[in-house]
Amino acid sequence: DAGVIQSPRHEVTEMGQEVTLRCKPISGHDYLFWYRQTMMRGLELLIYFNNNVPIDDSGMPEDRFSAKMPNASFSTLKIQPSEPRDSAVYFCAISQRDRHGYTFGSGTRLTVV
Amino acid sequence: GNSVTQMEGPVTLSEEAFLTINCTYTATGYPSLFWYVQYPGEGLQLLLKATKADDKGSNKGFEATYRKETTSFHLEKGSVQVSDSAVYFCALIRGSTLGRLYFGRGTQLTVWP
Numbered sequence: 001d002a003g004v005i006q007s008p009r010h011e012v013t014e015m016g017q018e019v020t021l022r023c024k025p026i027s028g029h030d031y032l033f034w035y036r037q038t039m040m041r042g043l044e045l046l047i048y049f050n051n052n053v054p055i056d057d058s059g060m061p062e063d064r065f066s067a068k069m070p071n072a073s074f075s076t077l078k079i080q081p082s083e084p085r086d087s088a089v090y091f092c093a094i095s096q097r098d099r100h101g102y103t104f105g106s107g108t109r110l111t112v113v
Numbered sequence: 114g115n116s117v118t119q120m121e122g123p124v125t126l127s128e129e130a131f132l133t134i135n136c137t138y139t140a141t142g143y144p145s146l147f148w149y150v151q152y153p154g155e156g157l158q159l160l161l162k163a164t165k166a167d168d169k170g171s172n173k174g175f176e177a178t179y180r181k182e183t184t185s186f187h188l189e190k191g192s193v194q195v196s197d198s199a200v201y202f203c204a205l206i207r208g209s210t211l212g213r214l215y216f217g218r219g220t221q222l223t224v225w226p
Contacts (some may be wrong), residue, residue, distance in 0.1 A: 004156075021177070031212060033213075033214075042216070042218045042219055043202070043216045043219070045213065048212070048213065055212070056213070091156055091157070093156075093157075095212075095214075100216055101147050101149075101159045101162055101204075101206075101214070101221075102157070102159070103159075104156030104157045104158070105156050106154075106155055106156045107156050
């Protein structure tokens with residue numbers, strides 16, 4: 001069955017440090033999405049990929065954020081330098097051609113102090 | 114454009130009460146509609162879906178009917194349990210595309226024994 005593994009589950013870092021969040025889809029997919037969730041803004045779509053190619057990155061808040069998908073089994077979201085307002089839960093999700101809807105990972109809770 | 118509006122929470126109910134969470138949508142074409150549930154500390158999970166008008170999605174005692182005439186997809190459950198406490202998200206995908214899911218802001222449900 002489809003699944004998404006995210007790491008780390010929790011990350012605490014100091015302001016100004018680089019942070020890299022990882023996503024590994026367990027099985028095949030067509031699209032991969034990165035979301036950010038906060039109490040204030042809810043779920044925000046940051047960027048999504050189709051067949052490893054970035055389709056829409058208009059949700060990426062600033063140039064400090066970047067995402068890559070070097071192959072179908074791996075994606076990263078990098079924040080450099082990190083700031084306290086980046087504190088949130090970051091989710092990776094995939095969708096597949098033969099099913100509707102997404103499969104979400106368990107998320108990475110990022111705290112920037 | 115495409116958007117989802119759902120009732121603001123939090124919603125607090127006693128066990129065995131009837132639940133309704135309202136959801137309306139704006140979309141071009143004929144969207145597919147979804148309800149996702151997020152339990153504390155977890156990612157979003159697909160609860161139910163409907164892909165065309167008058168379809169009823171159901172799962173775990175929850176139901177929602179795709180109403181094209183009122184552009185609505187309200188979530189209902191006849192008798193809630195404490196274990197149903199979670200955040201519920203209404204969402205749509207435009208037509209048959211696999212791309213972006215548009216989410217509502219989420220509704221926090223708390224059920225007391």
